[in-house]
Amino acid sequence: MGSGLTGYVVLAGVLLAGALLFVVAMLGRRMLAPRAPTRAKLTTYESGVDPVTGGWAQTQVRYLAYAFLYVVFAVDAVYLFPWALVLRDAHLGVASLVEMGIFVAALVVGLAHAARRGLLTWVGTASASRSESPR
Amino acid sequence: MSHDVVEVVLRAVCVLAAFLVLPLVVGQTEHKVMAHMQGRLGPMYPGGFHGWAQLVADGVKFAQKEDIVPIAADKRVFRLAPALGIVAYLLALAVIPLDAHVFGANVDDGLIWAIAVTGIGTVGTLMAGWSSGNKYALIGAMRSAAQLLSYELPLILSCASFAIAAGSLSLVGIAHAWTPWWLLWQLPGAIVFLVAATAELQRVPFDAPVADSEVVMGPYTEYTGLRFAFFLLAEYAGIVVMSLLLAVLYLGGWTGPFDGYLGWLWTLLKGFLFALIIIWMRVSWPRLREDQLQRVAWLGLVPLALLQLAITAVGVVLTA
Secondary structure: OOOOOHHHHHHHHHHHHHHHHHHHHHHHHHHHOOOOOOOOOOOOOOOOOOOOOOOOOOOOOOHHHHHHHHHHHHHHHHHHHHHHHHOOOOOOHHHHHHHHHHHHHHHHHHHHHHHHOOOOOHHHHHHHOOOOOOO | OHHHHHHHHHHHHHHHHHHHHHHHHHHHHHHHHHHHHOOOOOOOOOOOOOOOOHHHHHHHHHHOOOOOOOOOOOHHHHHHHHHHHHHHHHHHHHHOOOEOOEOOOOOOOHHHHHHHHHHHHHHHHHHHHHHOOOHHHHHHHHHHHHHHHHHHHHHHHHHHHHHHHHOOOOHHHHHHHOOOOHHHHOHHHHHHHHHHHHHHOOOOOOOHHHOHHHHOOHHHOOOOHHHHHHHHHHHHHHHHHHHHHHHHHHOOOOOOOOHHHHHHHHHHHHHHHHHHHHHHHHHHOOOOOHHHHHHHHHHHHHHHHHHHHHHHHHHHHHHO
């Protein structure tokens, strides 16, 4: 083949093989496995007790903070990979190192701030908000 | 043209074969290693010799079990979810080179590809948990997604460190750039990678999303039979992918005695070493609580990975 796309054509083939594996396996299961659905079997599993209300459960949205932190750092990570390829360049090397240092340092300050304000400790925030309402 | 088609088909079939065999090897190793660490024998009967066919028998059993889709489930998403995990790790396995010339697909940015597609596996888990219509599954899926968010970052940062050290995004290129110095120079990055990979695979001690004593089986609670087995297959395929990836990034892949002939064997053995460590962790450590788990990522691994990044970058500039 020889073109730069060769690898990706193979990956498309692998993707197809994976899809085929799933489909064939499901067909095989359909032929081998018994099918005898009853109402009790198809009920939502809640440790053997009759399910209470629907599948939705209210929880605190604590993970939101991590999602925000992740978005901030993920943008940083995107810039790291192109940087990996130019760092050895005589003209860009040192200058890009300093720039990247400043960039990452700003993010670290943000992370340190989040940690200092108790965003990353659940126990701390729980004791702080105990006066609000018992959960 | 027909040559090309044959080549693509052959490569895809080989990757598929590796995908179906290597996870079973790791799974059987886990059976036996765990058993011996706990003073048991593990499976001894199936296949005759030390129960080697236990997982094959398990697979046959799973295929014969009834496939249950609960009434409350979002049925189409529920049925599709297991496919995402296996396809994701299959695509990741395809780009990992066992030798300079032994790989499924050689792409210039193999490292980025591998990290990108492994993240998709977690989307499958999220789909499974969300569509099940089950509270355990929903809570487990949210934990799983939060865990991916937190541990994907140190994983990417440590990968970036290897890429910077090598000045390449190609997995073959990174393994070529490897020198024994990396064992010391990239050690923090390798530790971060191993811990973050274990967390991303939801393995002990980071198995809060599937913690049986808290949320039954988390996102997989409602699954039965072959669909459930596919989630297990994806987990073990994930161990294979992460172990081989770390072997290529940190231990120089096929570098070793007689690597002209035995290179692929070295990569497999080095990967197997990391798989053993992941199994060992499961036997040794209790589960981290959900908030501890997040703290480890943000206050332990991320700063450590950033430090490694600084060490790597300064090292590269000083020696360039």
